[in-house]
Amino acid sequence: MSRHLRIWLPLAAMLAIGLWGLAALRLLPWPEWPALPFTPDDMDLQQILLAFGLMPRGVIALLAGAALGLSGAILQAVLRNPVADPTTLGISSGAQLALVLATILAPDLLAVGRWPVAMAGAGLAAGLVLMIGARRNFAPVTMVIAGMLVGMTASAIATAITLAQGHYLLSLVIWNGGALVQQDWSGVRSLALVVAGGGLFAALLSRPLHVLSLGAEGAAGLGMNVALVRLMAAGLAVWLAATVSAELGLIAFVGLAAPALVRTAGARGIKPLLIWSPVVGALILSVCDGLVLTIAGVTGEMFPTGALTGLFGGPLLLWLLPRLRGSTPPGTERAEGPAPRLAYPRRILSGLTVLLAVAAFMLIWIGRVPDGWAVLDWESLTAFLPMRLPRLIAAASAGAALALAGAMLQRLTANPLASPEVLGVSGGATLGYSAAVFAFAAPTSLALGAGAMIGAALALALVTIFVSHRDMPAERVLLAGISVSALAASVLSAIMATGSPQSWQILGWLSGSSAGIGMAAAVSLAVVAVAVWAATLAMRRWLAVLPLGTGVAAGLGLPLALARLSLILLAGIATGAATMLVGPLSFVGLMAPHMARRMGLARAGDHVTGAALIGALLMLAADFGARMAGFPYELPLGLFASLIGAPWLIWLMMRSKS
Template identity: 35%
Template sequence: MTTLTAPPRPEPATAPAPGGPLAASRVVAVFAAATVLLLVVTAIHLTQGTSSVGALDLLRLATGGDDEAARVLVASRLPRLLAGLAVGVALGFAGAALQSIARNPLASPDTLAVNAGAHLAIVAVAAFGISLPALPAGGLAFCGGLAAAALVMAMSSGGQAGTTRLILAGSATALALTSLTTLLLLLFEQATIGLFAWGNGSLVQSDLVALTQLAPVIGVAVVALMLLGHRLDILALGDDTATVLGLDVRRTRLVATLLAVLLSAAAVTLTGPVAFVGLCAPVIVRLLGRVVPGVHRHRILLPLSGIAGVLIVLGSDILLRAVMGGQAGVDIPTGVVTSLLGAAVLIWLARRHRDAGPTRRPPGGHAAIRSAAFHRTVLVVAGAVTVTAVVVGMLAGDTWVLLGDIVNWLNGSTGPAYTFVLDQRWPRVAAAVLAGAALAVAGTTVQAVCRNPLAEPGILGITAGAGVGAVSLLTFVPLAGVWAITGVAGLGAMLAFVLVYATAWRGGLSSDRLVLIGFGAWQGGTAVTTFLIVAFDPWNTGKALTWLSGSTYGRTATQVLPVAIALLVLTPAVATARRELDLLALDDDTPRVLGVRLERTRLLALAGAALLTSTAVSAVGVIGFVGLVAPHMARALVGGRHARVLPVAALLGAGLVSIADTLGRTVIAPAQIPAGLVTAMIGTPYFVWLLWRSRAVATTAR
């Protein structure tokens, strides 16, 4: 079964009514109002900038005003305005098409990793010193975005298997691609200078060359989608009905997908990834369906989404420059503002939606039942692997040492050179081991509480909150001590956790709603972190990228201590609640029948996971996938009982991060790859396999 012919599973938020009555007068009124609003926003946008040229100066141009105003308009403001118009239209059309194809309200160029794939393709070329014109660069971005979208839609059954599954598949793919992009930005910092800010969606244009080359591509794709509008209306009725009516479902879906990816790639090539415009614009238009019957018809939906996309892009740019000043439009990417808007829309959509897709099953539901002897054997082997990883981590690096050197160092009898090397190395190894164990225990807890085997602390916004807190302190108080950084990171994590938990609560806690809202908080936290970097410390992106990628570089014993304390205090507490975790992983009714105070237990368990995650982030930065991979591997080895899973997961997490850190320090020594990038590249294939396996299970069940 191909991804383009997967059985449909319509989502309520995107179930259009193409056959409903069309209120022509209301549709005309909506288009007229949208056009007037667009003209107003365009006029305001032209009056903003870094120069003193204002609205009156621009008005005087009609009567032959001064040359300075004309130069500013032609050289700076008009290219920026036209770029915003092109990107808004492209992303609005692309988002509407993708949501209709997938019948999923959260499908967009961002959640399908199209933007991440296109961004990686462009950065990869720039990293090797190759400068391409706009059209060839757009073609390369198209290939990267199409490959990413194909992978995500394959893992999520064409996007129709439920919003939670789509978000998880898209976030995993985007994280892996973003990790590769970040690695290139770090390794080729000189060749890719300026691409960090551009990678978050910047409307800054030096001329109209790129726009004039890409505008025809956008125009042709827009016209082609409009011509497909009637077929998309028929496709919205369901694959079976559409086939009976004579529609080639597979070809229609394929052509629409290609056009949507082409539009997204053109937008990325022009301005970088302007996040979540493709998500927000169609959602806003579909909300008009209550007052404007027939707005779901694609020949109305698509152009209105394009106009809404332009309003979002230009409105965000106006807001940014109005609040932060004209220079902020140059320094701070407009995509940061749209990311915050998109995060809010994601959270709002999640509160309205309840998903019951194939990801909602007990995390240990398919784990094998193992004997106690086998469990002890696994525990010993996992311990041996972790110890070996620690020893190799002490031996390996830009300077290799021998076991005898370590023994002499422990006895205090090494020379100054080896003493210096090992004194610098052991805190890094300890930080990797302890942070890995903390993230694994936190991930095991989160998966049990959410009853979602694909959840982890990062997807709940906890790591993003900790990252915002730590980066804020590093930015505004660069000389802050270790305990201050740990405290602020912990505060950020707990605030993010409280926000996600409170927002997800609605007469009870839905696991899927918790994951979707957490994803929105994660995206919002990442946008805030990016804002802090580019607005207040733009010349130190290497430090920030290293922090956001997870690195043990320069760690000291004092920085390791908070993680050790958190593990010593919280791990026994989690282990004590192993019976409750076993019950929480089953359903909501069984714990209540057996006397477990469900909401209180959930709250305390997630709070413990948040604290463990925050201390790990304060020690090594943001490291993803450890909280996902380690619990899964543990359950596959020893079964689903948390009394067995927790110690094995902790050992596997410690070993995984230690191995990733050692590889990052040695593969391209003396240069280094942050451990978080290595774990992302290790964890993503495993995550893809998990999604693909659960997809196969779901398909078989149908």
């Protein structure tokens, strides 16, 4: 054990014991504590709450923290990636989505327990991310971005489905936040067996993982079956994380924090990492849950412990980002390569413009009535036009703004997985909107819009300040945005899980809807989209040079710092404006630039223009599906955007590296 561990572990243990002791004494004085063995028939209510509520909760916090710490240590060791953990690789979100789907759509699947369902979801998410990583030599940045995007996909679909089934809302939201509330010792017994079995298996894998730490080529040269070791280690990590998710919900970043703190404390080598990461993870989650109980004892408000763990997970990920330097094998995170280039791109751009106009015209005239589909007559059209036209303008403008932001980010970072969702702006806007909902008894549209814009600006400022003070490769900007998004999601989870009436309004806005937008707001968003498009055209030289790399760009006299900050700011404004009016929609900023690029719109000006037109078309399609699929009720717009984007995302990330 290193000197730092010998100092800090006892202090953390004393803090955890103190917090839990305070919570227990607040519930029941020491002389009245029940004696072993616990027999409910001989206890009063307070003794039952202590013996079958608080005590198993304290033990399960230690066990869950140990399981997540061990899972994160294994993932970081096998992938040689210091920011890998069940959260950043999408494993926990996959388990969450599977359990939400089973709870709402097929509750009979839960008859045999939640673990098999959670394991299936976590395994599918992990398998997808690992297959993507295998095609890119497990490059750390690509792995984390792919994992977080898979996690965002799962979370977006789970949120939209939860909204559509309102009677499950409160219990699912609280569970998704990682609540450690216990009613008996059954969860402790099952999780204890998992931790014991996982620890034994990890001990058997410690030597192969040590050999693998020398590098895949070196390990293979020594006769190791590298693929088998990776599969076994990843399977163990997924099993541990899925079990915690099935028992307690989504608890973020403990698997990231524990190994990072162990390394910071001076531990070196695989064996110390596997030994001390579960211990540190157990103390982290125990201290966090003790703080939750302390806050609840003072304020009377209880929120999921998983939300608190995410509060330090985002800043921790930001702190770890510079340590990724040098950990990525050269050449493993290149851009896709040269795109097809049309000789006459104006034909495609003209065709997209005409298609957009025709689509808008058709969506105004065609609709559903109780008897089926119908084409509106002139009288009906004039009656419905004031309601339909603003939402069509807003949806198209939001899609264009998000697509412009995505095109700028992808060119700025030369990374095909860049999109506004990972910049952190949407998360900040969501927090600002939520703050306005809780701050005012009857918030106006102006107050909600101002809150969303302020939140987006603060998130953007945080990412910009972090990046501007470091000579960081451009793709690290994406991970900085992911860190801010994770922090925002954790705060939002705590807010939502309080169970207040405002949860409905916030969750409805999260799913995305253009139904309540008036003409003035729609026109304002259209003006912003046009202004952002004009600004990107003015910066087209920067956008053309940046994908060539920092060395070439600097050699051509490009002001790198000014170009990066200006483009990030412009992308943030576009994303914040769209988010403010129609919610934090997903994937349009990822899909539209790629579609434009594959069409042959390779020049910077043509690329951003085509992406804006395609983004507008995609959002019109999502809005039409949200209105018509569940007629006469409107379904979440964000669900349709996710359903359109998820297949594209999976196909894109599964493509072989060119």
